[in-house]
Every structure is written in C-alpha cells, then in structure tokens.
Amino acid sequence: EADIYQTPRYLVIGTGKKITLECSQTMGHDKMYWYQQDPGMELHLIHYSYGVNSTEKGDLSSESTVSRIRTEHFPLTLESARPSHTSQYLCASSDLGSNYRFTQYFGPGTRLTVL
Amino acid sequence: AQKVTQAQTEISVVEKEDVTLDCVYETRDTTYYLFWYKQPPSGELVFLIRRNSFDEQNEISGRYSWNFQKSTSSFNFTITASQVVDSAVYFCARGGGSNYKLTFGKGTLLTVNP
Numbered sequence: 001e002a003d004i005y006q007t008p009r010y011l012v013i014g015t016g017k018k019i020t021l022e023c024s025q026t027m028g029h030d031k032m033y034w035y036q037q038d039p040g041m042e043l044h045l046i047h048y049s050y051g052v053n054s055t056e057k058g059d060l061s062s063e064s065t066v067s068r069i070r071t072e073h074f075p076l077t078l079e080s081a082r083p084s085h086t087s088q089y090l091c092a093s094s095d096l097g098s099n100y101r102f103t104q105y106f107g108p109g110t111r112l113t114v115l
Numbered sequence: 116a117q118k119v120t121q122a123q124t125e126i127s128v129v130e131k132e133d134v135t136l137d138c139v140y141e142t143r144d145t146t147y148y149l150f151w152y153k154q155p156p157s158g159e160l161v162f163l164i165r166r167n168s169f170d171e172q173n174e175i176s177g178r179y180s181w182n183f184q185k186s187t188s189s190f191n192f193t194i195t196a197s198q199v200v201d202s203a204v205y206f207c208a209r210g211g212g213s214n215y216k217l218t219f220g221k222g223t224l225l226t227v228n229p
Contacts, residue, residue, distance in 0.1 A: 031215050040204055042221040043160075050215070058216075088158055094215060102148055102210060104217055106160035 003027060004107035006091050012113045013081055021076045021110045023091035032074040033092040033104065034058070034066060043090065049074055081114040088112070117141045119209050121220035128197055129228050136192040136223050138207030144168075147211030149183065149190045154204040154222070166190060168211070197227045 004025045013019055025032065034047040035058075045058030049068040063085070064078050074093075078085055091107040120139045128134045140149065151163040164174065166183050174181050178195045194201055204224050208217040 033216075040222070040224060043206070043219045045216060048216065090160060092160075102215060103150070103162060103165050104210075105162055106152075108157075108159045111158065 004091060004093055004105060006089075006107040006110050008110060009108060010111050010113075012115065014115050015080075015082055017081050019078050019081055019112070021089055021091075021112070023074045023076070023107060024072050025074075025093040025107075026072060027093065027095065028071060029093035029095040030071070031094045032068065033094075034064075034074070034076050035090040035092065036060060036062065037088045037090060037109075039088065047076065081112075083114045086112060086114050117143060117209065117218060119207055119218050119220040121205075121207055121223050123223045124221070125224045125226070127226045127228065130199060131196050132227075133193060133195050134197050134225065134227075136194075136205050136207075136225065138190045138192065138220060140188050140190065140207070140209045140218075142168075142188070142209060142211060144211035147209060150208040150210070150217065151181065151190075151192050152206045152208065154206065156203070160206070163192075194225075197225075199227050199229055201225060202227045 007022045030051050032049045035043045036046050037043045044060035046062040047066040049055045055066050064076050066076050088109050088111050090109045092104045094104040118141045147168045149166045153161045180193045182191045204222045206222045207220040210217045
C-alpha cells in the first residue's frame with residue numbers, strides 16, 4: 001500500500017492569493033493524479049502524470065496547474081484563488097506492479113476554502 | 116465514455132442489518148479492473164478491494180463481501196451485520212485499457228443508525 005502525504009490538510013485563504021497544495025508519495029510510483037471533489041459528491045480528475053516531466057489535464061477543466069520535477073512530488077498550484085475553487089483536493093498515486101495489479105491509493109486530501 | 120453507475124444515492128439502515136450497494140459498469144476493454152473505495156466523514160478515500168475482469172471469483176473479507184458478475188456487468192458490495200462505523204460514502208470505480216485512469220461512480224451514502 002502507498003504512503004501518500006498531502007499538506008496542508010485544511011486551508012482558508014482570501015481571494016486573489018497564490019496557493020500550492022503539496023502531494024508526496026514514498027513508494028516510487030510513476031503515476032500520480034489530482035482529483036477535485038465537493039463534499040459528498042463525485043470525484044473529478046483534474047490532472048495526472050505518468051512520470052517526471054509528464055503532465056496532462058484531466059476530464060474536468062481546472063484553472064490550476066501542476067508540475068512533476070521529481071517522481072515523489074506532484075504539487076498543484078492556483079495562481080489566483082477564487083471562491084469557486086473552494087473544494088476538497090485529493091491526490092493519488094499508482095503503479096502497474098506485477099500481474100497488472102494497478103490500484104490507485106489516495107492521500108488524506110486538502111480542504112480548501114477561499115473567502 | 117465508459118460509465119460506472121451507482122443507482123443508490125443514499126441508503127439508511129439500522130445497525131446489524133445487512134446492506135448491499137449496487138454497481139453497474141460499462142466497458143469496451145477485454146481486460147479491466149473494478150474497485151470499491153470507502154470515504155468516511157474525515158474525507159480520505161480508503162481502498163477496499165480490487166477485482167480483475169479475468170477473475171470472477173467472489174470474495175469475502177470479514178463482514179464485507181463482493182459479487183462480481185460479468186454477465187450483468189455488475190460488481191455489488193454487501194456489508195453483513197452493519198455497524199455505525201460503516202457509515203460513509205462508498206465509491207465504485209473501473210479502470211482498464213491503455214490508460215491508467217479510473218472512472219468513478221457518483222457514490223452511495225450509507226448511514227447506519229444505532
């Protein structure tokens with residue numbers, strides 16, 4: 001099972017601020033993902049990466065950006081936060097492994113509130 | 116898009132009742148994978164089970180059991196003798212093909228009342 005860490009767990013910030021949500025995993029997984037989820041609602045994939053220097057936009061359009069300079073680190077940045085960005089952000093990672101044992105493991109999430 | 120449907124939006128039971136959460140999926144892939152995740156009120160997504168399309172054997176883990184039927188494209192999840200701690204949103208998901216992305220259902224909110 002993967003160890004995935006997200007910081008901060010909770011963030012309340014004013015409109016217009018630049019924020020970075022951190023996500024790190026210690027399992028050496030190639031693949032990492034960011035999901036956005038409103039409370040109790042469905043998950044929306046907003047970014048993913050299949051390796052260093054590889055990033056793609058997900059199924060839901062997002063104003064955030066991501067980078068993947070190191071295998072273990074996949075931060076998400078909002079240049080200018082707005083109230084519409086208020087949500088929970090979940091990071092995940094996966095590795096194909098042997099016998100196609102592909103599984104995504106999730107971090108604890110960051111609950112972002114933009115005032 | 117290959118959808119995952121969880122028709123039950125909310126289920127409410129009394130403790131010790133058995134409850135089944137339904138999941139129906141669409142797929143065009145020969146090999147695919149099915150998952151269940153639990154999301155308690157704290158918000159994290161906890162992996163419960165993964166099932167490969169080529170393994171239709173049902174599985175039991177304590178009070179949890181899963182029924183995979185390719186003929187009906189279903190992967191249902193049963194909790195036996197439910198407990199208050201089982202209260203959570205449960206998500207079914209599907210992966211497969213040449214990408215490594217998951218398609219999630221919209222989730223089922225299970226409330227177990229004492």
